[in-house]
Amino acid sequence: MDRIPILQLGKFLLVTIQIDLYDRLATNLESDLVQMVNKTEARGVLIDISALSIVDSFMGRILGNIGSMSKIMDAETVVVGMQPAVAITLIELGLELKGVHTALNVDKGMELLAQKIGLVDEELEEDEVGA
Amino acid sequence: MLNKDKMQIEKEQDVVPFRNRVKEYAVKIGMSLVNQTKLITAASELVRNMLKYANGGMVIIEVISQGRDSGIRLVFQDKGPGIKDISLAMKDGFTTGKSLGIGLPGTKRLVNEFDIKSEVGAGTTVSIIKWKNG
Amino acid sequence: MKPDIIKGLQKKKKQILEDWVNVQLADAGLREDLMSNEELREQSEELLNTLLKVLTDKNLADIQSSEFEPVHEILGGISISRARQGFSPRETGIYIFSLKDALLNSLQAELKDDPALLIEAINKVSKLMDNMGIVTFETFIKGREEVILRQTNEITEISTPVIRVWDGILALPIIGTLDSARTQVVMESLLQEIVASSSTIAILDISGVPAVDSLVAQHLIKTVAATRLMGAECIISGIRPEIAQTIVHLGIDLSNIVTKSSLASALKYSFSLLKMEVKKVQNVKAPQ
Numbered sequence: 015m016d017r018i019p020i021l022q023l024g025k026f027l028l029v030t031i032q033i034d035l036y037d038r039l040a041t042n043l044e045s046d047l048v049q050m051v052n053k054t055e056a057r058g059v060l061i062d063i064s065a066l067s068i069v070d071s072f073m074g075r076i077l078g079n080i081g082s083m084s085k086i087m088d089a090e091t092v093v094v095g096m097q098p099a100v101a102i103t104l105i106e107l108g109l110e111l112k113g114v115h116t117a118l119n120v121d122k123g124m125e126l127l128a129q130k131i132g133l134v135d136e137e138l139e140e141d142e143v144g145a
Numbered sequence: 146m147l148n149k150d151k152m153q154i155e156k157e158q159d160v161v162p163f164r165n166r167v168k169e170y171a172v173k174i175g176m177s178l179v180n181q182t183k184l185i186t187a188a189s190e191l192v193r194n195m196l197k198y199a200n201g202g203m204v205i206i207e208v209i210s211q212g213r214d215s216g217i218r219l220v221f222q223d224k225g226p227g228i229k230d231i232s233l234a235m236k237d238g239f240t241t242g243k244s245l246g247i248g249l250p251g252t253k254r255l256v257n258e259f260d261i262k263s264e265v266g267a268g269t270t271v272s273i274i275k276w277k278n279g
Numbered sequence: 280m281k282p283d284i285i286k287g288l289q290k291k292k293k294q295i296l297e298d299w300v301n302v303q304l305a306d307a308g309l310r311e312d313l314m315s316n317e318e319l320r321e322q323s324e325e326l327l328n329t330l331l332k333v334l335t336d337k338n339l340a341d342i343q344s345s346e347f348e349p350v351h352e353i354l355g356g357i358s359i360s361r362a363r364q365g366f367s368p369r370e371t372g373i374y375i376f377s378l379k380d381a382l383l384n385s386l387q388a389e390l391k392d393d394p395a396l397l398i399e400a401i402n403k404v405s406k407l408m409d410n411m412g413i414v415t416f417e418t419f420i421k422g423r424e425e426v427i428l429r430q431t432n433e434i435t436e437i438s439t440p441v442i443r444v445w446d447g448i449l450a451l452p453i454i455g456t457l458d459s460a461r462t463q464v465v466m467e468s469l470l471q472e473i474v475a476s477s478s479t480i481a482i483l484d485i486s487g488v489p490a491v492d493s494l495v496a497q498h499l500i501k502t503v504a505a506t507r508l509m510g511a512e513c514i515i516s517g518i519r520p521e522i523a524q525t526i527v528h529l530g531i532d533l534s535n536i537v538t539k540s541s542l543a544s545a546l547k548y549s550f551s552l553l554k555m556e557v558k559k560v561q562n563v564k565a566p567q
Contacts, residue, residue, distance in 0.1 A: 098470030099182035117510035
């Protein structure tokens with residue numbers, strides 16, 4: 015498998031990572047996602063890592079990168095489905111997942127995204143009204 | 146399955162098979178899921194270091210025992226440039242590459258015993274032990 | 280030492296066994312409830328046979344000799360099984376020291392005409408038996424420690440219940456000291472339950488934790504961090520005034536963590552986070 019599939023769900027993109035990413039696959043994913051965010055004008059990205067039993071600093075960096083890149087393209091990123099053993103290990107490792115939100119599953123992830131981007135829209139409306 | 150194994154790590158694609166082998170050993174001695182995860186994550190960090198800074202190397206995977214407890218020992222040997230100041234590398238927040246700077250101190254927290262020997266120009270050997278009930 | 284002595288003991292094996300078993304049976308502390316007299320005789324016979332088989336002139340002078348391995352193995356087995364069955368250390372000790380008595384009695388009978396040799400023999404045999412006594416006690420203690428370990432694990436499991444107090448809200452009342460091992464268990468149970476119940480809020484109630492030092496605080500902080508990483512929130516409740524004092528004095532920074540004094544207030548706060556409220560119901564019609 016050369017590329018990880020990216021699904022579009024309305025204003026959001028969903029990526030399900032089911033295999034361990036190695037270098038080339040990871041960089042492909044980053045660029046594919048950024049392209050898709052741009053093309054679809056997506057406002058949110060969901061990354062489902064429920065199938066990953068190991069998340070090391072390499073993977074952490076990928077997730078962080080995706081978060082930062084999406085943010086630049088005006089999209090929020092939520093990482094969902096982290097396994098308990100992974101969470102415990104990441105805390106011990108001292109790895110911070112910066113620039114991404116987290117949620118228990120895709121449903122809750124979408125709720126969270128809706129909140130995050132809905133808020134921004136509300137603020138914009140207020141500004142316009144006040145202007 | 147044996148109690149000892151050696152794996153050559155030369156390229157990125159060798160990482161996953163290596164992780165799987167470590168998992169096999171951990172499962173064989175009945176290590177809990179959380180401890181397995183910690184061990185394999187630590188192994189992943191160290192093997193990536195080896196690839197990144199030394200172009201690869203060798204790893205020895207071994208089942209060991211101490212009294213009633215059993216555990217896994219991993220020894221990472223490379224012939225890379227070596228680390229000039231080990232105490233600096235072991236300090237939290239230290240980074241040389243473009244990594245997140247967690248590297249060695251974080252990895253050390255995941256295992257029970259951690260030993261590192263390095264000689265500039267000759268290579269580095271990192272040895273870790275994770276006990277089944279550690 | 281003249282070789283006859285060992286041979287003498289070996290010849291008198293039956294007598295020694297009888298002596299030994301009789302002393303044990305005569306002891307007021309005999310535990311017939313735990314072991315039948317038959318079993319006792321069998322156990323004693325096995326040990327004596329192995330001992331006399333292994334014993335030579337040379338190793339009698341060297342009680343640490345590896346040639347005594349088989350004897351130590353049997354001793355170890357007997358000791359551990361007695362520990363598990365509930366024999367007291369004294370009862371297990373009597374087992375060995377009554378054998379010593381039987382052996383010394385036999386030596387006295389054999390060597391009554393040669394006091395110098397008798398003293399030498401008594402010394403060596405005594406040392407040997409004393410060492411065996413020590414081996415017995417060491418294994419006995421190990422056996423007991425296994426029981427303690429097993430019970431500790433069971434207690435740890437029982438005392439960390441995770442309760443679903445509401446849709447999406449979990450509560451963990453922690454009772455007892457929180458050490459590294461326990462924190463692992465708490466963290467794992469909590470996180471697993473969060474996934475299983477899709478709960479977004481976990482309340483850790485520590486009113487039952489007697490003391491909080493920096494290590495315990497670190498454990499709590501890690502638990503909260505792991506919960507957050509997974510996408511849920513963790514509230515700590517039940518912080519007694521003394522603990523609040525200790526935390527500040529120790530310089531522990533809990534500013535990133537929501538803390539409430541009681542489980543009730545934590546629950547109320549959780550409801551507000553989930554945008555729910557609890558209201559008194561107005562006109563309630565009596566059930567028909």
